[in-house]
Amino acid sequence: xxxxxxxxxxxxxxxxxxxxxxxxxxxxxxxxxxxxxxxxxxxxxxxxxxxxxxxxxxxxxxxxxxxxxxxxxxxxxxxxxxxxxxxxxxxxxxxxxxxxxxxxxxxxxxxxxxxxxxxxxxxxxxxxxxxxxxxxxxxxxxxxxxxxxxxxxxxxxxxxxxxxxxxxxxxxxxxxxxxxxxxxxxxxxxxxxxxxxxxxxxxxxxxxxxxxxxxxxx
Numbered sequence: 267x268x269x270x271x272x273x274x275x276x277x278x279x280x281x282x283x284x285x286x287x288x289x290x291x292x293x294x295x296x297x298x299x300x301x302x303x304x305x306x307x308x309x310x311x312x313x314x315x316x317x318x319x320x321x322x323x324x325x326x327x328x329x330x331x332x333x334x335x336x337x338x339x340x341x342x343x344x345x346x347x348x349x350x351x352x353x354x355x356x357x358x359x360x361x362x363x364x365x366x367x368x369x370x371x372x373x374x375x376x377x378x379x380x381x382x383x384x385x386x387x388x389x390x391x392x393x394x395x396x397x398x399x400x401x402x403x404x405x406x407x408x409x410x411x412x413x414x415x416x417x418x419x420x421x422x423x424x425x426x427x428x429x430x431x432x433x434x435x436x437x438x439x440x441x442x443x444x445x446x447x448x449x450x451x452x453x454x455x456x457x458x459x460x461x462x463x464x465x466x467x468x469x470x471x472x473x474x475x476x477x478x479x480x481x482x483x484x
Contacts (some may be wrong), residue, residue, distance in 0.1 A: 355459035
């Protein structure tokens with residue numbers, strides 16, 4: 267009788283240990299799956315970055331380079347939304363024509379809001395030796411503002427465009443370097459992007475500086 271009890275007890279213990287092991291294996295599989303999904307999200311946002319850079323390459327010698335990139339961003343945003351993901355962020359794109367020594371150059375700048383929320387207040391501070399600021403209110407999601415700044419350069423230099431915006435009582439500041447090169451036309455695109463998925467929320471910021479076709483922008 268005692269022998270039978272030991273056998274039954276051994277079976278119960280083995281069963282419990284087996285169930286515990288299976289449970290641990292399942293938890294490991296779940297965690298590994300989450301890790302893989304998180305890695306995929308990181309890969310996705312890297313692909314989006316590459317896509318934006320490719321859109322820039324395709325538009326280098328077009329006047330509507332900023333609009334083309336924003337169209338691409340909006341396309342990806344809609345595509346990700348269809349998968350249950352949220353692509354959000356802000357782009358600040360500036361372009362200036364051929365720079366001549368000592369002459370005033372006009373730089374066109376656009377700010378595209380795709381944060382998913384309204385920007386309550388947007389301030390752009392242009393530092394080209396003296397600070398010049400412009401403010402905009404109530405920039406709705408999926409909308410763009412356009413403005414201009416000017417500079418007079420006598421040599422190659424770097425200026426700064428400070429972008430400060432308020433969203434849901436939070437103030438966010440971005441500093442963008444604007445390199446100026448005598449005898450060149452340039453495009454400077456700054457992108458701050460976040461991809462929200464069920465598993466992770468990777469984000470990325472990058473700036474692209476491109477020297478444009480001289481004949482197109484002289």
